[in-house]
Amino acid sequence: MERKEAVIIGGGPAGLAAALKLWEKGIRDLLILEREDHLGGILRQCIHDGFGLGRFGKSLSGPEYAQAFIDEIIRNKIPYLTGAAVMGLTKDRQITVITREGVRRYEAKAVILAMGCKERSRGALGIPGERPAGVFTAGTAQAYMNLYNRMPAKEAVILGSGDIGMIMARRLTLEGAHVQAVFELMPHPSGLPRNIIQCLEDYKIPLYLSHTVTEIHGDARLTGVTVAEVDGHRKPIAGTEKRYDCDTLILSAGLIPDNQLSADAGVVLDSRTKGAVVDEHFQTSIPGVFAAGNVLHVHDLVDFVSMEAEALASDAADYIRGANFVPCTVRIRAGEGIGHIVPQKISAERDFRLSLRVRDHYKDCRIVVRQGGQTVASKKMKKAIPAEMIQMNIKAEKLQKEGELEVCVQ
Amino acid sequence: MTVTYDVVIIGAGVIGSAVARELSRYHLKTAVLEKNLDVCNETSGRNSAVVHGGFAYDEGTKKARFCVEGNRMMEQLSKELDFPFLCCGKVLVGNTDADMEQLRRTMEQGAKNGAEGLSLIDEKKLHELVPAVVGKFAMWSKTSGILDPFLYTVALAENAHANGTEYFFDHEVTGITKGEGYVLHTARGDFRTRWVVNAAGLGCGKISDMLGITGYRVIGSKGNYIILNKKLGELLPMPVYPVPSNTYMGIHVTPTVDGNVTVGPDAENTEDFAYYGVPQKKMEYLAESASKLWPHIRKEDQIRNFSGILPKWVDAHGAIQDFQIEIRDDIAPHAVNLVGIESPGLTAAVPIAQYVVELMKEREEFEENPSFNPNRKGIVRFAGRSRAEQEALIRQNPDYGEIVCQCEEITRAELLEAIRNPLGVSTMTGIKYRTRAMMGNCQAGFCQMKIERMLEQELGIRPEEVVYSRKGSWVLSGKLREEG
Structure with a gap:
């Protein structure tokens, strides 16, 4: 068992940003x-641009964005292990890692969860029908194309208007596949407006809202899908079924924080975010275990992932040095119109940043944070959509030491 | 085709594979012809995977006799052949007086069949056995269990292969010519043989007709299932069934040997023996129906669905018949005809195979194969071992230190061994079922690209030649760019 001050699980954008910030704060014994x-x-497979506008003030590709961090990691000689699969995490912050060199074990003062998220699979979506080849999640298709140089489709239909799905619609088109349409269950697109324009409209790929795939056909390779319109309860409307002949169905219907490891360790998860319940320090229900980035809640932009991980790392550095955090006993609740919020618990004694998503499309609305009937913060918005994460800075001076906070849309 | 076989078995399901293994005890040149690209692709692998106790069948039937015999030998078989089997017991849960009466009848029938370890238990005992179940009392069958039907069939087939049996996949029998022995026609050549065994499962009626044994009416009974993720296995130590009717066991919840839970099956007659689609309504119905027994079925825990079709031999009135295992010396001598091998065929496979061999030996003397080895070893798994054992495996072979499928903790070493499987199966699903890679929560999202690349490299094939499951199920259309 090797002791470390900090072990970071995951070398994606969250993990890299957290490591660099810890290093900057003087924490050297990390991995x-x-x-x-x-x-x-x-990010390695996200070869499209649009990353880094918030953080670097220019549009980078995914690999370029990641490389900016990796260069710093290498320059500072920050220790990392690749080909290292973490297969065990305990409440005592003991970590078991499988590598080609053997089983390694670490005990860390602080563990930083930065495992990212996974895609909702066909099974998780419960799409009925046969089980042929040719059903891929968007990220899997993206990995085949951008990391493995392999073409997964000729004639494709896309279910879900998540960002990766739309980006893959364009990518497949550019590589010579034909994308017939994108179907979205909800009455509004689930990805960012810029992707609708740049990935669909520019390539004349139609987007059908309030539609879903009701059956998959084909006993060998996919031969087609049946698509139907859905009603206000997202149930298919009889008589609207239409068959599309295609050899590939790409699924882009949501991302879920990957918390298999956290759950095994006993970290308490939030049923809304599917990530850990955290306090204003991004500390989970297990002391010394922190979480940030897409493993905590799914972000829209990587820039926010990096910033969140840096905020985490600043506090984690204090924790490692023995700082006593004020207990976070004030809960925050997602009220009317709010999909989820992070953090879920605060001390009410220091300023914090609230991240949230709304449930529906709103125009000229106000995001209001209340405590005991008093409005403690509010943000006016011309437009609020579920695809975009909203952040608010909340001042401690406005807060009472007791009493739940409620966030809602007005 | 000049080669003459002593025996050709049609079908590499659990029955064909068990027959192949039993025949490999003798000095015979045996081949198995399978229309799919792997063993266990149809009925044998698409079911509840329960090792039945033998109480559910009428006294005196082959179903009852071979089920009880198969149940008794499963422990020994699992040791010889190294496949996952768990004698966990099962419960049939009831609530009403009518239920109690039916359970008493089932107990009596079981006793007549020779099924062991049956008892009626009260609510308290039931909840000791399965805390999360809803019911007032139950019949407990101690000797029932669960196995991995795919690995069981692979084990039988690999053992037969190691003892000399030849396997031919993608070889569908399209016709049979009778004369001096038999000539079996396939699109890829003819096979001459002295003996034929019809173990074609859903195709048993067709092959029976080709043999000239006409008149069997075989219907398909389709059942749909949902698979729940591994968390749920902890809440279900054994299969939980409702009280059965005479012909149908009812929708039940069953743990798998890997800790998942399957929910199903419903039962609907079908003419289409190749359509495995699961309709939306069925999935909802299954979840709703089974929730009355075991209220832990949530949508977010459903990772997959599947269906299976049982070939049932029925009479003119549609009544389901017993297993038919016959040699019609008058019409088709030297042809063993198996018709309507449905549930409990998985449990009964080896006794059925032994019976097949007995029927053959009544007509011909077989010389024993002195080098027959009943033992076979499966792929050494990494997951579930102690860290010290894992350390030792990695030291022995560093490929054990490379986790490819994170959800199921499957290593490169296991995947390579699966790709180099003795039967020469090269499909993605063949690798999946042999290792459990791609079966976890992410459903191959992160690992399938790596496995696809391993297949290309190991087999020296192009991306467009990689096959998912059945013939024609291409995974990729090619490369984006030529690789320099």
Whole structure:
């Protein structure tokens, strides 16, 4: 058992940013564990641009964005292990890692969860029908194309208007596949407006809202899908079924924080975010275990992932040095119109940043944070959509030491 | 085709594979012809994977006799052949007086069949056995269990292969010519043989007709299932069934040997023996129906669904018949005809195979194969071992230190061994079922690219040649760019 001050699980954008910030704060005895052979995480396969506008003030590709961090990691000689799969995490912050060199074990003062997220699979979506080849999640198709140089489709239909799905619609088109349409269950797109324009409209790929795939056909390779319109309860409307002949169905219907490891360790998870319940320090229910980035809640932009991980690392550095955090006993609740919030617990004694998503499309609305009937913060918005994460800075001076906070849309 | 076989078995399901293994005890040149690209692709692998106790069948039937015999030998078989089997017991849960009466009848029938370890238990005992179940009393069958039907069939087939049996996949029998022995026609050549064994499962009626044994009416009974993720296995130490009717066991919840839970099956007659689609309504119905027994079925825990079709031999009135295992010396001598081998075929496979061999030996003397080895070893798994054992495996072979499928903790070493499997199966699903890679929560999202690349490299094939499951199930259309 090797002792470390900090072990970071995951070498994607969250893990890299956390490691650099810890280093900057003087924490030297740290280690990044990455299961793949390279640092960078999912950014490695995101070869499109649009990353880094918030953080670097210019549009970078995913690999370029990641490389900016990796260069710093290497320059500072920050220790990392690749090909290192973490297969065990305990409440005592003991970590078991499988590598080609053997089983390694670490005990860390602080563990930083930065495992990112996974895609909702066909099974999780419960799409009925046969089980042919040719059903891929968008990220899997993206990995085949951008990391493995393999073409997964000729004639494709996309279910879900998540960002990766739309980006893959364009990518497949550019590589010679034909994308017939994108179907979205909800009455509004689930990805960012810029992707609808740049990935669909520019390529004349139609987007059908309030539609879903009701059956998959084909006993060998996919031969087609049946698509139907859905009603206000998201149930298919009889008589609206239409068959699309295609050999590939790409699924882009949501991301879920990857918390298999956290759950095994006993970290309490939030049923809304599917990530850990955290306090204003990004500390989970297990003292010394922190979480940030997409493993905590799914972000829209990587820039926010990096910033969140840096905020985490600042506090984690204090924790490692023995700082006593004020207990976080004030809960925050997602009220009317709010999908989820992070953090879920605060001390009410220091300023914090609230991240949230709304449930529906709103125009000229106000995000209001209340405590005991008093409005403690509010943010006016011309437009609020579920696809975009909203952040608010909340001042401690406005807060009472007791009493739940409620966030809602007005 | 000049080669003459002593025996050709049609079908590499659990029955064909068990027959192949039993025949490999003798000095015979045996081949198995399978239309799919792997063993266990149809009925044998698409079921509840329960080792039945033998109480559910009428006294005196082959179903009852071979089920009880198969149940008794499963422990020994699992040791010889190294496949996962768990004698965990099962309960049939009831609530009403009518239920109690039916359970008493089932107990009596079981006793007549020779099924062991049956008892009626009260609510308290039931909840000791399965805390999370809803019911007032139950019949407990101590000797029932669960196995991995795919690995069981692979084990039988690999053992037969190691003892000399030849396997031919993608070889569908399209016709049979009778004369001096038999000539079996396939699109890839003819096979001459002295003996034929019809172990074609859903195709048993067709092959029976080709043999000239006409008149069997075989219907398909389709059942749908949902698979729940591994967390749920902890809440279900054994299969939980409702009280059965005479012909149908009812929708039940069953743990798998890997800790998942399957929910199903419903039962609906079908003419289409190749359509495995699961309709939306069925999935909802299954979850709703089984929730009355075991209220832990949530949508977010459903990772997959599947269906299976049982070939049932029925009479003119549609009544389901017993297993038919016959040699019609008058019409088709030297042809063993198996018709309507449905549930409990998985449990009964080896006794059925032994019976097949007995029927053959009544007509011909077989010389024993002195080098027959009943033992076979499966792929050494990494997951579930102590860290010290894992350390030792990695030291022996560093490929054990490379986790490819994170959800199921499957290593490169296991995947390579699966790709180099003795039967020469090269499909993605063949690798999946042999290792459990791609079966976890992410459903191959992160690992399938790596496995696809391993297949290309190991087999020296192009990306467009990689096959998912059945013939024609291409995974990729090619490369984006030529690789320099």
